[in-house]
Amino acid sequence: MALFLSSQINRLDKKGRISVPASFRVELTNEPFRGVVIFKSNAHECLEGFTWSYMQSISERLDDFNLFSEEQDDLAASIFGSAVQLPLDGDGRIILPQNLIEFADLDEKAAFVGMGTKFQIWDPEKFNQRQKQARQNIQKNNLTIPQKNKGGIND
Amino acid sequence: MALFLSSQINRLDKKGRISVPASFRVELTNEPFRGVVIFKSNAHECLEGFTWSYMQSISERLDDFNLFSEEQDDLAASIFGSAVQLPLDGDGRIILPQNLIEFADLDEKAAFVGMGTKFQIWDPEKFNQRQKQARQNIQKNNLTIPQKNKGGIND
DNA sequence: CTATAAACCATGATATTCCATAGATATCCA
DNA sequence: TGGATATCTATGGAATATCATGGTTTATAG
Numbered sequence A, B: 001m002a003l004f005l006s007s008q009i010n011r012l013d014k015k016g017r018i019s020v021p022a023s024f025r026v027e028l029t030n031e032p033f034r035g036v037v038i039f040k041s042n043a044h045e046c047l048e049g050f051t052w053s054y055m056q057s058i059s060e061r062l063d064d065f066n067l068f069s070e071e072q073d074d075l076a077a078s079i080f081g082s083a084v085q086l087p088l089d090g091d092g093r094i095i096l097p098q099n100l101i102e103f104a105d106l107d108e109k110a111a112f113v114g115m116g117t118k119f120q121i122w123d124p125e126k127f128n129q130r131q132k133q134a135r136q137n138i139q140k141n142n143l144t145i146p147q148k149n150k151g152g153i154n155d
Numbered sequence C: 001c002t003a004t005a006a007a008c009c010a011t012g013a014t015a016t017t018c019c020a021t022a023g024a025t026a027t028c029c030a
Numbered sequence D: 001t002g003g004a005t006a007t008c009t010a011t012g013g014a015a016t017a018t019c020a021t022g023g024t025t026t027a028t029a030g
Helices: A022-026 A052-062 A070-079 A098-103 A124-141 B022-026 B052-062 B070-082 B098-103 B124-141
Strands: A007-011 A017-019 A035-040 A047-050 A084-087 A093-095 A109-114 A119-122 B007-011 B017-019 B035-040 B047-050 B084-087 B093-095 B109-114 B119-122
Touching: A007 A017, A035 A052, A035 A093, A035 A098, A047 A052, A052 A070, A070 B124, A084 A093, A109 A124, A119 A124, B007 B017, B035 B052, B035 B070, B035 B093, B035 B098, B047 B052, B052 B070, B084 B093, B109 B124, B119 B124
Parallel strands: none
Antiparallel strands: A007 A109, A017 A093, A035 A047, A035 A084, A047 A119, A109 A119, B007 B109, B017 B093, B035 B047, B035 B084, B047 B119, B109 B119
């Protein structure tokens, strides 16, 4: 299982190319697909990145729903429909599609932020603010890490 | 198992020809039949696309219903009855039959939407609305992906 | 023979690969 | 320890390949 840690700011060129941090790339070496899966965050003005095999596991879990159920359809349309599959080039870069760049309001630089099994891509400015806000929320609500994380696509 | 991701809008010419996205085509390389199976969606004004081998697994799943039950009969009639097997031409295109084009109300363009193990074909406009609706349903009903061990796709 | 469908080509646009360089980091040996 | 050398990383630009798409020719069927 991939583990994405720490954050790094890299440059986004006019073609939309950007280097994936080397520390993230080593987490991808054992993946069946040499690249990442990106889509728009539901919660923030940023992008979310996953490994191919993680998407596969989501797909398998989704198959536990009745094949033509409404629930299955809603989830699949929302998750897989908006995701894009970005291969790494020979130099460890991906090309972000224009609509994703706009969604995350990225300029010349973008921050890769490790989040464990996933990572996020932020405009550096916005991420600073987000981090401040996150710290405040944690203090205010006395948040801790749950013993066992039951996750969903909403928080 | 094939994994269809992301969505892409392609052009439908007057002969009913349309390119299957290249990223979808690579998922078909290991299939016994070089093409896709398409039929009318029961839930939406769109078409559903499967691989040949996945159709086989659907057939098996249908057998889990009582073999002569009404449900089995209805599903089988609606799925297998309207399904067509569309081979890829040398350039990676399929030819959509006219009745399917009309059913999905397709015009000059059509969106291929990855849904994990299957995909859908939509009029681009209609899919936009559908995606909004899907997101609302997810929030309203608090839908999550059935968990295996841990982690959702959002925080 | 005619109409219809299938295979075949041609071509811009786009995406991918390849190469070069500079800076940072790590390695090695005296 | 220090300094030289090699390696890795990020980044820019150019060459190359692929993709989507329209048209044309060839096969097929009635």
